[in-house]
Amino acid sequence: MKISVDREACYGSGDCAFRVPSVFTVVDGFGAVLPGHEDAGDDPRVVEAAEKCPAQAIALGE
């Protein structure tokens, strides 16, 4: 599944990057997906990061 971060909702807490640093990072104060990892939405750690994002800014979709 494809990962996307809604920059309108994200407030840069960095929780996603802390939980899964191999997939997420923080760029210019917003959570971001590292290049080449956009399709890692099936990774259970990514699913957990999306569930626990305090802004509910991480979407997993097709």
Ligand code: SF4
């Ligand atoms: S956990 Fe959510 S609010 Fe925090 S940086 Fe990541 S996407 Fe943004």
